[in-house]
Amino acid sequence: MTMSPPPPDTDRPPPARLAFDRWTWKEIAYLLVNLPMAIAGFVYAVFLIGVGTGLSVTVIGLPLLALGLRGARAFGRAERSRARAMLGVRIDEPSPMRLGRQDRGFFSWLWSQLKDPVGWRALLYAFIRLPWGVVTFTVVLVGLFVLWPVLPYIARGMANADRAMARGLLSPSDELERRIAELESDRGVVVDTAAADLRRIERDLHDGAQARLVALAMDLGLAKEKLTADPEAAARMVDEAHGEVKVALQELRDLARGIHPAVLTDRGLDAALSAIASRCTVPVTVEVGLSARPAEAIEGIAYFTVSELLQNVSKHSRARQASVEVWRSGDRLLIQVSDDGTGGARLDGGTGMSGLAERLGAVDGLFVLDSPAGGPTTVTAELPWRDRTDTPAKPVRP
Incomplete structure (x- = not known):
C-alpha cells in the first residue's frame, strides 16, 4: 500500500536553495512591496499621533485618535492578509471590537477605542516598518542585478524576519486579548442583569407584600380601636387580618423562591x-x-x-x-x-x-x-x- 506525502506546512516554506521557485518569487515580491506599504503606514502613524495628541486638548483630538486607531486596525488586517498570501504565515484575526451595554454612551465608546491594544500594536507596526522597508527594497533590488546567485538565501532570511514581526505585532496575544474583550462585554450583561433583578425584587416587595402589610397594620389599628366599643366587629377585623397575614406570607415565600428556592x-x-x-x-x-x-x-x-x-x-x-x-x-x-x-x-x-x-x-x-x-x-x-x-x-x- 502506498501513501501520499503529507501536504506541505504553509507556515513553513521549503528550505532556501539556489533556485527561484514559487516561494522565492513570492518572498521577493513581498519584500519589494514592503517599501510602499511602509511609507504609507509610517505617514499614517506619524500624522495620527501628531495630530491626535496635538489636538487632544480640544474636543476633536481624542475622537480623531480613536477613529485613527480603527483605521490602524484596518491597516493591520491588510498586512495580515498580505503576509498570509505571500509568506504563508498563519495569523488569526483579532477579536472585533464588541461594545457591551455599559459602552453605549459616547465617552464609554471613546475610552474603549483608545485602549484598544490591537489598534495600538498595528500602529506600532506601521511606525517601525519604514527603515526595514527601505532595507528590504534596496537589498532585493540590488540582488536582482548583482547578487543573483545568492538572492534566494537573502530573500528567505529577510522574509523570516518579516514573518517574526507579523506574528509578534499583528497576531492575537494567545487568546488573552480575545478573552479580555469578551469578559469586558459580559461584565455589562452581569451588571445589567443584577440591576434588573434588584428592581424586580423591589417592585414585588413594594407592590405585593409591603402594600399588604401596610394595609394589615391599618386594619389591626382599627380593630384595636373597636376592641372595647364593638368586640364583634373587632373580632371580624382580626379574623380578616389573619387571612391577610397568610397571603402576605405566601407572597414572601414566592418571592424568596424567585430569589433562590x-x-x-x-x-x-x-x-x-x-x-x-x-x-x-x-x-x-x-x-x-x-x-x-x-x-x-x-x-x-x-x-x-x-x-x-x-x-x-x-x-x-x-x-x-x-x-x-x-x-x-x-x-x-x-x-x-x-x-x-x-x-x-x-x-x-x-x-x-x-x-x-x-x-x-x-x-x-x-x-x-x-x-x-x-x-x-x-x-x-x-x-x-x-x-x-x-x-x-x-x-x-x-
Whole structure:
C-alpha cells in the first residue's frame, strides 16, 4: 500500500536553495512591496499621533485618535492578509471590537477605542516598518542585478524576519486579548442583569407584600380601636387580618423562591426542576443525570434557565408535552428543554430568549435555539462545570 506525502506546512516554506521557485518569487515580491506599504503606514502613524495628541486638548483630538486607531486596525488586517498570501504565515484575526451595554454612551465608546491594544500594536507596526522597508527594497533590488546567485538565501532570511514581526505585532496575544474583550462585554450583561433583578425584587416587595402589610397594620389599628366599643366587629377585623397575614406570607415565600428556592439548596437540581415542572401547564418529564452537584452559582443559573424556558413553553408553545434533560459532559453542564409545540421561537422574538443567551454568555456558557416553524422546539444550554467547595457533594438520582 502506498501513501501520499503529507501536504506541505504553509507556515513553513521549503528550505532556501539556489533556485527561484514559487516561494522565492513570492518572498521577493513581498519584500519589494514592503517599501510602499511602509511609507504609507509610517505617514499614517506619524500624522495620527501628531495630530491626535496635538489636538487632544480640544474636543476633536481624542475622537480623531480613536477613529485613527480603527483605521490602524484596518491597516493591520491588510498586512495580515498580505503576509498570509505571500509568506504563508498563519495569523488569526483579532477579536472585533464588541461594545457591551455599559459602552453605549459616547465617552464609554471613546475610552474603549483608545485602549484598544490591537489598534495600538498595528500602529506600532506601521511606525517601525519604514527603515526595514527601505532595507528590504534596496537589498532585493540590488540582488536582482548583482547578487543573483545568492538572492534566494537573502530573500528567505529577510522574509523570516518579516514573518517574526507579523506574528509578534499583528497576531492575537494567545487568546488573552480575545478573552479580555469578551469578559469586558459580559461584565455589562452581569451588571445589567443584577440591576434588573434588584428592581424586580423591589417592585414585588413594594407592590405585593409591603402594600399588604401596610394595609394589615391599618386594619389591626382599627380593630384595636373597636376592641372595647364593638368586640364583634373587632373580632371580624382580626379574623380578616389573619387571612391577610397568610397571603402576605405566601407572597414572601414566592418571592424568596424567585430569589433562590429552598428546595434547590436542600435537595439539588433534580427535586427543584421537578417542582418547576409540576407547575407548568404542559406535562413535563424531567431527567437529571448528575452524580454530584455543581457549584451553587452554576446550579442556580441552571435552575432559573429551565424555569424561564418552561414559562415560555406554558405561555407561547401550544405544546402537548415537554421534556427537560440535564447531564454532565466533561467540564460542562448541559441542559436541554424540548417541546412539541408550534415552534417559530427566535432570539429576538420578545420571549426572553435573548436575555437568557446573554446571561449564559456572561458566565462562559452557550445557548442554542432550534425552533423551526411548525415545531418542535429544542433549546440547549451549556454551562461550565465547577465543583461545590462549601458543602460535600450530594449524590442525585441518576
